[in-house]
Amino acid sequence: MKDFRYLPDVSTLKLDEMACIGCGICEMLCPHAVFEIRDRKARIVDADGCMECGACANNCPSSAISVTPGVGCATYIIQSWIKGKENASCGCDCC
Amino acid sequence: MKKTMNIQPFPMESEPCCCSAAAHTPDSYERPGYALCSFVENFESTAVGMIPHVKTYLERSDHIGTILTRADIGRSRYKISAGLYCVGKPDSQSPVLVTANYKLTFDMLRKELQEISAWILVLDTRGINVWCAAGKGTFSSEEVCRQVKSSGIATLVSHRELILPQLSATGVSAIKVKKDCGFKVIWGPVYTKDIRRFLDAGMTAEPLMRQVTFSLAERLVLIPVEIVLLRKYLGWLVPAIFILSGISPNIFSISMAWSKGLIALVALLAGILAGAVMTPALLPWIPGLAFSVKGTLTGLFFGIWVMAESWRNVGGVGALALLVFTTAISSYLAMNFTGSTPFTSPSGVEKEMRKAMPFQAGVVIFALILWIISGFVR
Ligand code: SF4
Ligand code: SF4
Numbered sequence: 022m023k024d025f026r027y028l029p030d031v032s033t034l035k036l037d038e039m040a041c042i043g044c045g046i047c048e049m050l051c052p053h054a055v056f057e058i059r060d061r062k063a064r065i066v067d068a069d070g071c072m073e074c075g076a077c078a079n080n081c082p083s084s085a086i087s088v089t090p091g092v093g094c095a096t097y098i099i100q101s102w103i104k105g106k107e108n109a110s111c112g113c114d115c116c
Numbered sequence: 117m118k119k120t121m122n123i124q125p126f127p128m129e130s131e132p133c134c135c136s137a138a139a140h141t142p143d144s145y146e147r148p149g150y151a152l153c154s155f156v157e158n159f160e161s162t163a164v165g166m167i168p169h170v171k172t173y174l175e176r177s178d179h180i181g182t183i184l185t186r187a188d189i190g191r192s193r194y195k196i197s198a199g200l201y202c203v204g205k206p207d208s209q210s211p212v213l214v215t216a217n218y219k220l221t222f223d224m225l226r227k228e229l230q231e232i233s234a235w236i237l238v239l240d241t242r243g244i245n246v247w248c249a250a251g252k253g254t255f256s257s258e259e260v261c262r263q264v265k266s267s268g269i270a271t272l273v274s275h276r277e278l279i280l281p282q283l284s285a286t287g288v289s290a291i292k293v294k295k296d297c298g299f300k301v302i303w304g305p306v307y308t309k310d311i312r313r314f315l316d317a318g319m320t321a322e323p324l325m326r327q328v329t330f331s332l333a334e335r336l337v338l339i340p341v342e343i344v345l346l347r348k349y350l351g352w353l354v355p356a357i358f359i360l361s362g363i364s365p366n367i368f369s370i371s372m373a374w375s376k377g378l379i380a381l382v383a384l385l386a387g388i389l390a391g392a393v394m395t396p397a398l399l400p401w402i403p404g405l406a407f408s409v410k411g412t413l414t415g416l417f418f419g420i421w422v423m424a425e426s427w428r429n430v431g432g433v434g435a436l437a438l439l440v441f442t443t444a445i446s447s448y449l450a451m452n453f454t455g456s457t458p459f460t461s462p463s464g465v466e467k468e469m470r471k472a473m474p475f476q477a478g479v480v481i482f483a484l485i486l487w488i489i490s491g492f493v494r
Contacts, residue, residue: 024400025330025457028464050285052306052328053459073461074251076285090286091462092251094455098466 032071033089038062040085047077160202164268168201172230178223185220188344194219195243200267204233208274216241216249225308239263250287257292264297279304328458335396338456342392364491383422383438387445390414395450408472411450415443434490441483448476
């Protein structure tokens with residue numbers, strides 16, 4: 022997916038390298054290869070590739086990752102501005 | 117455990133009508149008030165009851181369903197019952213594949229399972245695909261455990277492993293599943309087309325199987341739904357265009373509403389073509405990072421054509437209005453497409469929208485004023 026890039030420097034992804042135990046789950050699960058394990062620690066190697074899906078943070082055994090997950094969908098975001106995050110939904114039935 | 121079902125409560129006279137007269141024609145599974153799903157071949161009698169044995173090939177009705185769903189017809193009802201299914205000759209060693217109850221997802225999985233013996237645990241994701249359901253929270257750790265418990269899968273298999281699609285990790289925590297129902301989550305590949313290689317390789321995925329892609333074909337199948345979803349805008353946009361087109365020195369002219377309105381409608385269609393067809397199709401090759409910028413470029417491309425074609429009929433001011441209008445529509449629709457891509461982050465989309473929307477709104481108002489003026493200056 023290196024040929025698909027979106028806005029840089031926006032992702033809310035954060036990694037606490039101290040807490041990381043180097044299990045490699047994030048490296049395996051991230052569909053955009055954002056992480057790499059080096060010297061038995063996870064490193065963020067492509068922060069701008071992150072789509073904030075939350076898969077990594079959701080499955081990190083030591084809670085070393087934080088990210089504000091969400092749906093990158095314009096209709097959804099407009100609705101969340103108007104109706105608030107809880108009541109928003111996409112126009113599509115997909116999400 | 118693997119014996120196929122052998123009861124025929126009300127055997128029909130063995131008159132083969134259309135199907136073969138084998139002992140288990142699908143008819144023999146009929147029950148009053150139930151309809152047999154066309155993808156079920158027969159039933160396996162197991163310790164936890166009859167488990168539907170599903171076909172590993174797609175039939176015409178499946179393909180028709182796929183096409184209709186891709187065009188947004190009946191998409192929200194295109195689901196199957198949650199619960200346990202199977203393929204091949206599954207036994208206590210067979211893998212358990214977990215998936216969503218969106219029929220399209222289920223079809224894509226089962227057609228990859230030829231000659232594989234496996235249990236398929238279908239979650240109730242309200243007929244939504246794996247990726248969206250995980251994001252929305254219906255493909256969740258809780259739902260996995262709920263189906264594990266209600267299906268009785270733990271009595272059918274001796275191992276304690278579930279294979280989940282990788283993209284469900286957004287909604288499922290392997291740690292929680294292990295804690296709540298004792299099953300270990302094995303993360304399968306992103307795409308079902310890789311499931312066979314994944315199983316053959318001893319349940320390991322090559323790095324490429326773990327990455328999402330967004331190929332031309334993947335983008336093209338999304339376009340019909342993008343277009344069909346526009347109907348909610350077109351309902352008021354089209355009448356509004358005709359009304360605005362009729363504003364003239366003598367207040368309102370029906371003939372002008374019609375003639376100018378049709379031209380504006382062409383501009384609208386050009387904007388839709390640019391924003392909802394060209395931009396998705398040519399996505400990686402159009403310059404710009406923000407989708408609204410990409411849409412502006414394709415919009416200008418089509419808008420210039422509209423301008424050139426309409427100049428003689430609506431004058432310079434009108435033609436300029438149409439150029440601006442086409443571009444704004446395209447820019448907005450392109451931005452809307454972010455929701456269908458597997459790489460735009462919500463933070464990014466929100467940032468883009470905060471910047472682009474005031475601009476798009478301003479441009480539409482500008483086009484509107486020009487369009488009304490064009491009714492007076494000729
Ligand atoms: S999942 Fe968490 S603990 Fe494991 S390598 Fe990644 S950051 Fe470190
Ligand atoms: S949030 Fe998703 S895309 Fe971002 S790093 Fe984590 S797994 Fe990768």
